[in-house]
Amino acid sequence: MTIQALGYLGIGTSSLDDWTSFATGQLGLQQVDRGGNTRAFRMDDRRQRIVVDANQPAAHRFFGWEVASAAALDALAAKLEAHGIAVTREPQARADQRFVGGLISFRDPDGTQLEAFHSPMLADTPFQPARNISGFRTGPLGMGHVVLMVPDLDTTLAFYIDLLGFKVSDYIRTPLKACFLHVNPRHHSLAIFQHPARHGMHHLMMELNCLDDVGQGYDIAQSEKDRVAVSLGRHPNDYMTSFYTRTPADFLVEYGWGAREIDDATWKPEEMTTIASFWGHDGLIRSVAGSDAPPPGDHPPPPPEGRRAPLQVVEGGYQKISGVCSWWDATAG
Numbered sequence: 264m265t266i267q268a269l270g271y272l273g274i275g276t277s278s279l280d281d282w283t284s285f286a287t288g289q290l291g292l293q294q295v296d297r298g299g300n301t302r303a304f305r306m307d308d309r310r311q312r313i314v315v316d317a318n319q320p321a322a323h324r325f326f327g328w329e330v331a332s333a334a335a336l337d338a339l340a341a342k343l344e345a346h347g348i349a350v351t352r353e354p355q356a357r358a359d360q361r362f363v364g365g366l367i368s369f370r371d372p373d374g375t376q377l378e379a380f381h382s383p384m385l386a387d388t389p390f391q392p393a394r395n396i397s398g399f400r401t402g403p404l405g406m407g408h409v410v411l412m413v414p415d416l417d418t419t420l421a422f423y424i425d426l427l428g429f430k431v432s433d434y435i436r437t438p439l440k441a442c443f444l445h446v447n448p449r450h451h452s453l454a455i456f457q458h459p460a461r462h463g464m465h466h467l468m469m470e471l472n473c474l475d476d477v478g479q480g481y482d483i484a485q486s487e488k489d490r491v492a493v494s495l496g497r498h499p500n501d502y503m504t505s506f507y508t509r510t511p512a513d514f515l516v517e518y519g520w521g522a523r524e525i526d527d528a529t530w531k532p533e534e535m536t537t538i539a540s541f542w543g544h545d546g547l548i549r550s551v552a553g554s555d556a557p558p559p560g561d562h563p564p565p566p567p568e569g570r571r572a573p574l575q576v577v578e579g580g581y582q583k584i585s586g587v588c589s590w591w592d593a594t595a596g
């Protein structure tokens with residue numbers, strides 16, 4: 264695969280201070296000093312993962328996708344150009360701003376600004392979260408996932424799959440059209456939803472190492488009026504337990520834990536019949552459809568009975584208890 268992971272996200276804003284308090288107090292990110300009208304935030308050993316820029320309009324976004332090497336970046340640029348995509352080879356000054364070895368920029372079929380880069384720089388000090396969290400699950404999985412809304416799913420999908428090398432994890436055709444895509448063992452680093460009227464970014468997902476970090480983040484979000492956009496719940500495809508907060512921008516942040524990994528060598532994409540969660544996530548359907556949309560409105564349709572899946576835990580992140588699990592024994596047969 265060409266693209267290896269989601270590396271960074273850039274956001275234009277007129278609310279630098281709101282972003283700073285949200286990124287640190289709610290998300291637990293570490294602010295790093297960039298001075299002027301730019302703020303940057305760490306979530307792991309990288310120099311920066313999120314950049315907020317008051318010199319850019321609020322609708323401005325850029326998504327940084329990581330490739331393996333300078334040679335891989337050159338090959339990607341050549342492939343894009345061969346398919347008629349305009350590619351800018353960014354100067355070293357821009358690479359220095361992004362704390363990467365080199366980068367190119369281009370746009371997807373909907374005009375979304377994408378960057379591809381190699382050789383991200385690591386910080387020389389350990390990550391220090393702004394509040395007491397165990398940290399974020401990143402590494403080879405990248406910084407998380409993003410969800411984009413587009414007018415024509417098929418055109419956008421062809422671009423990401425055929426030119427950038429994304430692979431389908433699963434998809435849904437009705438009652439809405441969406442596709443979940445992977446570039447590493449994270450179930451999806453990108454999802455694309457078709458919507459006739461709403462375009463752009465729906466959410467950024469950040470995965471915590473510990474469920475309690477998510478629960479404590481939920482407490483903080485609930486203490487603030489209208490901060491929670493989607494209640495705590497568990498997704499049926501990546502098994503993520505998460506909630507969604509509003510941000511100072513027009514997209515949400517999904518704050519989650521416990522997503523499964525997939526093995527591309529054996530994975531078989533499946534068609535989903537619903538995006539309704541195993542439980543919770545009240546407000547999710549509405550957040551996708553938009554407040555001016557026709558029903559289903561506030562609540563997703565009730566999910567089929569009996570949907571459940573094993574918890575996804577890292578070594579050391581659990582203790583076994585006694586007893587037997589009758590439903591799992593029945594499922595595993």
Ligand SMILES: [Fe+2]
Pocket residue numbers: 408410466468517
């Ligand atoms: Fe998500």
